[in-house]
Amino acid sequence: MKKTFALLLAAVMMLAMLTACGGDKPADNAGSSQPNQTETTTPPAEVPDAPEGGGTIGVCIYQFTDAFMTTYRNALQEILEGKGYEVSVVDGANDQAKQNEQINTFITQGVDALIINPVMTSAADQIIATVKAAGIPTVLINREPAPEQMAVYDKLVYVGCDARQSGTMQGELILDTPNKGDINGDGKISYIMVQGDPENVDAQYRTEFSVKALKDAGMEVEELNLTRGDWMRERGQEIVANDLAQFGDQIEVVFCNNDDMAIGALQSIQAAGRKVNEDIYLVGVDALDAALNEVSNGNMTGTVLNDAVGQATAAVEQMEALLGGATFSSGNQSVYVDYVKVTPDNVGDFMK
Ligand code: BGC
Numbered sequence: 001m002k003k004t005f006a007l008l009l010a011a012v013m014m015l016a017m018l019t020a021c022g023g024d025k026p027a028d029n030a031g032s033s034q035p036n037q038t039e040t041t042t043p044p045a046e047v048p049d050a051p052e053g054g055g056t057i058g059v060c061i062y063q064f065t066d067a068f069m070t071t072y073r074n075a076l077q078e079i080l081e082g083k084g085y086e087v088s089v090v091d092g093a094n095d096q097a098k099q100n101e102q103i104n105t106f107i108t109q110g111v112d113a114l115i116i117n118p119v120m121t122s123a124a125d126q127i128i129a130t131v132k133a134a135g136i137p138t139v140l141i142n143r144e145p146a147p148e149q150m151a152v153y154d155k156l157v158y159v160g161c162d163a164r165q166s167g168t169m170q171g172e173l174i175l176d177t178p179n180k181g182d183i184n185g186d187g188k189i190s191y192i193m194v195q196g197d198p199e200n201v202d203a204q205y206r207t208e209f210s211v212k213a214l215k216d217a218g219m220e221v222e223e224l225n226l227t228r229g230d231w232m233r234e235r236g237q238e239i240v241a242n243d244l245a246q247f248g249d250q251i252e253v254v255f256c257n258n259d260d261m262a263i264g265a266l267q268s269i270q271a272a273g274r275k276v277n278e279d280i281y282l283v284g285v286d287a288l289d290a291a292l293n294e295v296s297n298g299n300m301t302g303t304v305l306n307d308a309v310g311q312a313t314a315a316v317e318q319m320e321a322l323l324g325g326a327t328f329s330s331g332n333q334s335v336y337v338d339y340v341k342v343t344p345d346n347v348g349d350f351m352k
Contacts, residue, residue, distance in 0.1 A: 057114070072141075154327035161307070192226070192247070193225070194240065195228045198228070200231075229256070240268040240269065285339075292342065311337050318335055
C-alpha cells in the first residue's frame with residue numbers, strides 16, 4: 001500500500017515537473033519597473049541548485065574611483081558576503097585590457113559566477129564570448145549592451161536602470177521650479193550640459209531625455225554648451241568654471257549627468273558668486289550622500305536616486321537564478337530598477 005502510494009506520488013511529481021517545464025516561467029525580478037522586459041525560461045534538463053550558503057563570485061568593476069560605483073560595489077560585497085559567498089572584487093582601472101585579464105583569471109580560478117561592470121560597452125561582444133566559452137553564469141551591471149549582443153548567451157542577464165527615466169525626471173525637476181527654469185523670463189531655458197562617459201548609454205539618454213522633458217512641456221530651450229566630464233567631480237568643476245566665464249548670467253540651468261559632476265559644478269557656481277535656486281538651477285543623478293546634503297541645504301535644485309542597493313540586490317537575485325539553472329531568452333535579458341526623483345520636499349527620506 002505504502003509502495004503504491006509512493007509510486008503514485010512519484011508519478012504526480014513527474015507530471016507536475018513536465019507541466020512546469022512546458023512554458024516560460026517569469027523571472028523573480030523584484031524591483032523591476034518593467035516586468036515584461038524580462039523573463040527566464042527553465043530548461044527541461046537537470047536544473048542544478050544554487051550553491052547552498054556558498055560559492056565563489058568574481059566581481060569586476062570598471063573603475064574603483066567612480067563615486068557611484070563605490071557605493072554600488074560596497075552594497076554588492078555586503079549582500080554577497082551576508083549570503084555566505086566568497087567574493088573577490090577587482091578594479092578595472094578604466095582599462096578594458098586589464099578587465100579582460102581579470103575576467104580570464106576568475107575563469108581560471110573556477111568561480112561559480114561573475115558580476116561584471118564593463119569598462120567599455122563597446123567591448124561587450126568580447127566579454128560575452130569569453131564567459132560563454134567558459135560557461136560561467138554572468139550578470140552584467142551598470143553599462144548595458146544592446147539586446148542582440150546579449151542574445152548569444154542564455155546564461156547572461158543585465159541588471160540596471162532605464163536611464164531615459166532619469167533624464168525625464170531631471171527635466172521635471174526644472175519644470176517644477178517657480179519659473180520653470182526660465183529665470184530671466186526671456187521665454188527660453190538656457191542651459192549647459194555636463195555629460196558622462198558615452199561608454200555608458202546613461203550619458204546619452206540623460207542628455208537627450210532631460211531636454212526632451214522641457215520641450216514636451218512646451219518650453220523653448222537653448223543649449224549654450226555641452227561638454228564631456230566623464231562622470232568625474234574635477235571635470236564637472238572645470239567645465240562649469242569655463243562655461244560660467246564664457247556665458248555668465250546667460251546660464252539658467254546646469255544639467256549634470258551625475259551627482260559627482262554636479263558637486264564639482266556647485267563649487268564653480270559658488271566661486272562665481274552665483275546662488276542655486278535663486279539665479280541658477282543645478283540638477284544631478286545618483287543621490288550620492290554629498291548631493292543629498294546639498295539638496296537639503298538648497299544648494300542643488302534636485303537629484304534622482306540611482307538605487308545602488310536596489311540594483312545590487314537585483315543583481316544577486318538574478319545571479320542566484322542563473323546558479324539555479326535559469327536561462328534568459330533573447331530580447332528579455334534586461335532587468336530594470338526604478339529611479340526616484342529627489343527634491344527638497346522628500347530628501348529627508350533618502351538621508352541616512
Ligand atoms: C552613474 C554614474 C556613474 C556611471 C558609471 C551611472 O549610472 O549615474 O555616477 O559614474 O554610471 O558607469
